[in-house]
Amino acid sequence: LFHDYHPMVRPVRDMRAPVNVTIDYELYCVASIVSLGPSVFTLYAFHRNRWIDEYLKWNESEHGNIKSIVTRASQIWTPDITVRNGLLDMNEDSSTQEVSVTSQGEVNMNIFRVMTTFCDLDLKYFPFDKQTCYISANIWSYTTDQVSRTTHTHTHTHTRTHAHTHTHTHTQTHTHTYTHSNTHTQEIAPSSGFITLIVNFKIHLARNPQFYLTYFLFSCVVSASVSTFVFLMPSDSQQMVDFGVTIMLSFNFFLNSMYFILPQTGDYIPCLTMYVIFVMFVSFFFLFFTITNLMLYYHQEDDPPPSWLQHIVLDKLAWFI
Structure with missing residues (x-):
């Protein structure tokens, strides 16, 4: 053959x-x-x-x-x-x-x-x-x-x-x-x-997505929801600052975790990453207003608020309030 x-x-x-x-x-x-x-x-x-x-x-x-x-x-x-x-x-x-x-x-x-x-x-x-x-x-x-x-x-x-x-x-x-x-x-x-x-x-x-929904996304959404509870605490509670810092650090942990989950390419930004960054900024503003609230609460009555604070509250936020 x-x-x-x-x-x-x-x-x-x-x-x-x-x-x-x-x-x-x-x-x-x-x-x-x-x-x-x-x-x-x-x-x-x-x-x-x-x-x-x-x-x-x-x-x-x-x-x-x-x-x-x-x-x-x-x-x-x-x-x-x-x-x-x-x-x-x-x-x-x-x-x-x-x-x-x-x-x-x-x-x-x-x-x-x-x-x-x-x-x-x-x-x-x-x-x-x-x-x-x-x-x-x-x-x-x-x-x-x-x-x-x-x-x-x-x-x-x-x-x-x-x-x-x-x-x-x-x-x-x-x-x-x-x-x-x-x-x-x-x-x-x-x-x-x-x-x-x-x-x-x-x-x-x-x-x-079951793995990420269970161990990542669910925890992130719960932490974002809990961050709004900081305003339900008493105004004289100094633990408000500790609570806000803890929430913001948790989102920093989520963002660092995504560094190990996603490939290192710059062609895209996942929507989940944008969400974590957004809630980090929201937590930062919550912490900022919490500290401002404590400053006003413990402020002496005969000492006027700082001029920058008066400008923000009376000029910038007055229309919103």
Whole structure:
């Protein structure tokens, strides 16, 4: 069967015809997300390739009714499929991979791959954010006149828990629901003008906000509500200042916690961060008016208030009161 077979020659008898390669990625899970500016995803996926090798066909009745064989990928022609937006293992060696060949010349090569790719995250609506990432596969050595690429149009949905690692020295575990679908586009290489085909596998990530609602957002909202209770305390209570300082420090803690939760990029400001900053300023004004209230309460009757305070209260706030 392999007599006079050369693995460097495209497996078509008419050299003007392209080899049709079907490419498919079946995503198993998102193992980790490392936030280094543009985030880096580590994916576990089954990479499936299928094509027809016209030189590897035989008559079953003449060969003991053998319907298929298994051989090494290095012994036959294989497409050099790489991940364009990959960080690691872009040119993974598949020569030792075993492939199956049927009597009709259909070659199936299934590879379980661990891929690391780039993806830009938009965490504006964190922790209710949804992300879209891509795996771009391409065959560098051939044009569309020599090798045509197709893919099955399908969508898979998974719910898995994975590790989320930032640039800091800690790892968090989050749950994402993700779906992936297959699309393809064409582009023209600017250097040669040849048309090459890129197969894009789209991954949709939806974060499960339960963890953040329980341990972060709920505590933040409760602290913001409690900060208004400072005005319900007696005017002669000096604990009002301690209470206001404690509330403001709690929001400072929430803001510092977000430094370890979110990636260090400047392309966005999450709405949750803006909310924490807003309530910090509100707590500051509550503390300011609390101190002013205590100053007025313990102020001597024969000593007039400071001129700056009279200006603020009588001139600026009079219309509001």
